[in-house]
Amino acid sequence: MKVSELTWDREGLAAAIACEDAAFEAALREEAYRVKVDTIGPEVYLRGLIEISNICVKDCLYCGIRRDISCPRYELSEEEVLSAARTAAGRRFGSVVIQGGERTDAAFIRKITRLLKEIKQIDTGDDPPLGITLSLGEQSREVYEEWFDAGAHRYLLRIEAFNPDLYRKIHPEDHSYDRRLQALYDLKEIGYQAGTGAMIGIPFQTAEDLADDLLFYKQFDAPMVGMGPYNPHPQTPLTLSxxxxxxxxxxxxxxxxxxxxxxxxxxxxNIAAATALEVLDPRGREKGLLSGANVFMPNVTPREQLVKYNLYDRKTSLPDGPSALEHGLSDSRIVIGYGRWGDSKHFRQE
Ligand code: SF4
Incomplete structure (x- = not known):
């Protein structure tokens, strides 16, 4: 198979996904990197990742912090979150991502609202105030609006699997696929840069499913996507099955x-080089950037809590923390966009 022979329909994408020819895969990555540089430039945008809590009301069958799993739980204090955000500002990351398990209790919702307002006040010198992405699961439209009004402008809510049958195989019966889709459209209507994504290489998944994921991102007109390889956690129902x-x-x-x-x-x-890549290869995220991704998320969560945010196995072995930039990005082709919000060109042109 040759890159020039690729077709962009479901059949063509599935054929490209199924093709395991190393030369084809290398040529595809090179071409994607070239297109990235030609279209949006060589810059990589940074997001300081703050994992606020591993408490979750959901019970996704693949997740190491699902509701019914036994693991040490934590929730960062407001001061810990602000301190992490100040670290990101001090290192001129330009933006932060607040990510955590899904919670819909009023205390948590108000806490996020307060934090958004306070993060916007953090001194960033000559740079704009920190950009803020949230990744806190499905919420009511009113909550999304409250957080948008408080200063969040991007939201990542992964569909995980666009094929509804596959979605149902990896989630308990009470997790609604339709509700997830509706939440994505709510986010978009409110004005967020609504990002999505899916796991890659999960049980039951076919090349056609992955092709459908790609076509969904296109159809949804996602300004940003965060997707990554599946990394099994030893205690989840999906692994144990x-x-x-x-x-x-x-x-x-x-x-x-x-x-x-x-x-x-x-x-x-914007395409993120997900942490999940680094679980499989020490230079995984860097390789993601050289395959067409342009967003890198150094983790600024306090180390003692970071080790408990165990979505999948081996995450705790990562050389992460605020020094991750030095660990992660050594290729001379990578240009870091310090102090930039790094909104996608696609969103700016909508
Ligand atoms: S994948 Fe997200 S929503 Fe599902 S159990 Fe894990 S943290 Fe909760």
Whole structure:
């Protein structure tokens, strides 16, 4: 298969995803990197990642912090979140992401609202106030509006699997696919840069499913996408079911390939080099950036809590923390956009 022979319909994308020819995959990644530089430039945007809590009301079958799993729980104090945000500001990351398990209790919602307002007041010197992305799951439209009015302007809510049958296989019965889709459209209507994404290489998933994920990002007109390879957690029902999934090597190659295909399909959007890549390869995120991604999220969560945010196995072995930039990005082609919000060119042109 040759990159020039690719077609961008479901059949063509599925064929590209299924093709395991190393030369084809390398050529695809190179082409995606070239298109990224030509379209949006070589810059990589930074987001200081703050993992606010691993308490969650949901019970996704693949997740290491699901409601019914036994693990140490934590919730950062407001001062800890602000301190992490100040770290991001001090290092001129330009933006932060507040990510956590899904919670819909009033105390948590008000806490986020207060934090958004306070983060906007953090001194960033000559740079604009910190940009803020939230990734806190499904909320009511009113809550999304409250957080938008308080200063959040991007929201990441991954669909995880666009195929509804596959979605149902990896979630308990009371998790509604339709509700998730509706939440994404609510976010968009409110004015957020609404990002989404999916896991790559999960049990039961076909090349056609992954092609449908890519076509969904296009149809939803997502200004940003955060997707990454599936990393099994040993205690989850999905892992314990024994359902097969691709090898680590294959999941990593698929993760890079999905980034490259998406860059070619949607040249001017933001694509994150997900932490999940680094679980499979010490230079995983850097390789993601060289395959077409343009967003990198150094983790600024306090180290003693970071080790408890165990979505999947081996995350705690990552050389992360505020020094992750020095660990993560050594390739001379990577240019860091310090002090920039880093909104996607696609969103700015809508
Ligand atoms: S994937 Fe997200 S919503 Fe689902 S259990 Fe894990 S943290 Fe909660």
């Amino acid at each position: 024994g359902a097969p999934y691709p090898s680590a090597e294959r999941r990593f190659a698929l993760g890079l390939k999905m980034i490259a295909l998406l860059r070619l399909l949607m040249p001017d959007i």
